[in-house]
Amino acid sequence: xxxxxxxxxxxxxxxxxxxxxxxxxxxxxxxxxxxxxxxxxxxxxxxxxxxxxxxxxxxxxxxxxxxxxxxxxxxxxxxxxxxxxxxxxxxxxxxxxxxxxxxxxxxxxxx
Amino acid sequence: xxxxxxxxxxxxxxxxxxxxxxxxxxxxxxxxxxxxxxxxxxxxxxxxxxxxxxxxxxxxxxxxxxxxxxxxxxxxxxxxxxxxxxxxxxxxxxxxxxxxxxxxxxxxxxxxxxxxxxxxxxxxxxxxxxxxxxxxx
Numbered sequence: 714x715x716x717x718x719x720x721x722x723x724x725x726x727x728x729x730x731x732x733x734x735x736x737x738x739x740x741x742x743x744x745x746x747x748x749x750x751x752x753x754x755x756x757x758x759x760x761x762x763x764x765x766x767x768x769x770x771x772x773x774x775x776x777x778x779x780x781x782x783x784x785x786x787x788x789x790x791x792x793x794x795x796x797x798x799x800x801x802x803x804x805x806x807x808x809x810x811x812x813x814x815x816x817x818x819x820x821x822x823x824x
Numbered sequence: 825x826x827x828x829x830x831x832x833x834x835x836x837x838x839x840x841x842x843x844x845x846x847x848x849x850x851x852x853x854x855x856x857x858x859x860x861x862x863x864x865x866x867x868x869x870x871x872x873x874x875x876x877x878x879x880x881x882x883x884x885x886x887x888x889x890x891x892x893x894x895x896x897x898x899x900x901x902x903x904x905x906x907x908x909x910x911x912x913x914x915x916x917x918x919x920x921x922x923x924x925x926x927x928x929x930x931x932x933x934x935x936x937x938x939x940x941x942x943x944x945x946x947x948x949x950x951x952x953x954x955x956x957x958x959x960x961x
Contacts, residue, residue: 768896771896773893774855774890776896777855777858780896780900
């Protein structure tokens with residue numbers, strides 16, 4: 714199994730880069746995963762990543778994109794609850810790529 | 825989506841949540857299927873009623889406590905969870921033993937409304953008969 718080299722230790726990930734053990738996540742590890750995805754983490758990225766983590770904490774599931782859009786709209790307004798905006802932050806899919814950086818499993822139903 | 829292309833999907837859950845993969849698989853299919861904007865209902869009968877029991881704790885068996893995920897169903901526009909009254913009673917359970925599961929009604933100022941409805945056996949039979957597609961887990 715492949716792994717992220719992080720602080721002198723190996724953190725295992727699956728063949729697509731999702732953490733095997735979500736308990737190993739930390740904000741610093743998120744920066745490293747983001748870098749491997751060619752994403753420079755700005756506050757806007759963190760907002761989405763943190764939102765996903767709190768959604769997962771509450772419901773034990775990573776939300777589908779349209780649920781993410783709906784819930785972001787509720788929390789941060791229309792401008793941020795917007796597919797285009799979210800894709801501009803995470804070009805390979807807000808749910809898929811942001812979940813990876815957030816240390817969460819790939820969203821259910823995402824191929 | 826045009827009215828004519830919407831079908832009534834009924835997912836029937838009749839097994840206890842942990843110890844086999846059925847409950848989790850059913851839930852995942854429901855979450856995936858929700859993207860197709862069909863008329864979705866879930867039915868819980870026999871040991872399936874345990875899937876909605878409040879206060880589940882899986883830490884002792886080392887498996888994921890996915891019971892919290894039922895509370896996300898409202899976000900996926902899955903709002904009809906039918907629980908068979910007789911199945912509850914036969915297991916010494918009542919409505920108060922189930923998790924509160926709600927959805928926000930956007931046509932009513934986002935009021936929180938209950939998704940769980942208790943139905944008796946005859947009514948459950950009617951729900952199954954009226955469904956276009958029945959998936960049994």
